[in-house]
Amino acid sequence: xxxxxxxxxxxxxxxxxxxxxxxxxxxxxxxxxxxxxxxxxxxxxxxxxxxxxxxxxxxxxxxxxxxxxxxxxxxxxxxxxxxxxxxxxxxxxxxxxxxxxxxxxxxxxxxxxxxxxxxxxxxxxxxxxx
Amino acid sequence: xxxxxxxxxxxxxxxxxxxxxxxxxxxxxxxxxxxxxxxxxxxxxxxxxxxxxxxxxxxxxxxxxxxxxxxxxxxxxxxxxxxxxxxxxxxxxxxxxxxxxxxxxxxxxxxxxxxxxxxxxxxxxxxxxx
Numbered sequence: 001x002x003x004x005x006x007x008x009x010x011x012x013x014x015x016x017x018x019x020x021x022x023x024x025x026x027x028x029x030x031x032x033x034x035x036x037x038x039x040x041x042x043x044x045x046x047x048x049x050x051x052x053x054x055x056x057x058x059x060x061x062x063x064x065x066x067x068x069x070x071x072x073x074x075x076x077x078x079x080x081x082x083x084x085x086x087x088x089x090x091x092x093x094x095x096x097x098x099x100x101x102x103x104x105x106x107x108x109x110x111x112x113x114x115x116x117x118x119x120x121x122x123x124x125x126x127x128x129x130x
Numbered sequence: 131x132x133x134x135x136x137x138x139x140x141x142x143x144x145x146x147x148x149x150x151x152x153x154x155x156x157x158x159x160x161x162x163x164x165x166x167x168x169x170x171x172x173x174x175x176x177x178x179x180x181x182x183x184x185x186x187x188x189x190x191x192x193x194x195x196x197x198x199x200x201x202x203x204x205x206x207x208x209x210x211x212x213x214x215x216x217x218x219x220x221x222x223x224x225x226x227x228x229x230x231x232x233x234x235x236x237x238x239x240x241x242x243x244x245x246x247x248x249x250x251x252x253x254x255x256x257x258x259x260x
Contacts, residue, residue: 037216037240068203068222075198075205077222086167090220090237092198092207107220107237110167111244118241 003099
């Protein structure tokens with residue numbers, strides 16, 4: 001039976017149980033960061049990036065405000081506030097017929113928020129990699 | 131009869147006939163730029179921003195690569211290349227029951243592309259406003 005992708009994703013975000021990503025992510029999942037052009041390929045690096053994001057946002061407010069979904073694609077819009085800066089962004093997700101995520105792309109606006117995330121994600125990735 | 135919002139939008143992008151935006155945009159449409167936090171309110175300023183975007187992208191390649199739509203919302207993902215820099219972004223569109231666009235939000239990745247767009251859109255808006 002296929003995984004209910006979006007339900008599982010929302011559960012992970014709420015529980016911050018990042019190990020549950022092992023089942024939700026396909027082995028060949030690709031992650032596209034809001035900051036860097038080069039795609040990050042594979043489950044290990046994608047889990048690292050998504051965990052860093054979860055940890056970064058857990059310091060402030062975080063709320064999904066719009067969900068657009070058709071077929072095997074969804075776009076989840078979120079709003080967050082960190083250090084007094086409003087971050088507006090999307091998680092753009094594609095999954096396979098088993099419900100496993102094969103492509104995860106994040107975009108962020110405005111420019112000030114991209115710069116803030118760039119700095120914070122860098123610090124968080126260093127910590128998680130240490 | 132309601133406007134077919136996405137069909138009309140794609141026709142405008144292809145024809146670069148920005149004056150057709152007068153019918154497609156609601157009077158109280160709000161535009162959210164990828165660069166600046168403050169929403170731009172009203173048809174005149176939204177038309178100006180969308181025209182500046184059309185003109186900016188017409189200097190390079192531009193292609194829609196994914197369309198996710200449900201209810202009165204759509205997310206159109208695009209890829210463009212300007213000055214050797216790949217720009218990946220979304221148009222996030224919401225319309226009313228008459229099919230007129232009431233909310234138009236743009237997000238861009240990666241950081242290098244946001245900075246490029248920031249510079250180019252500034253120059254284009256100055257020209258159009260002159």
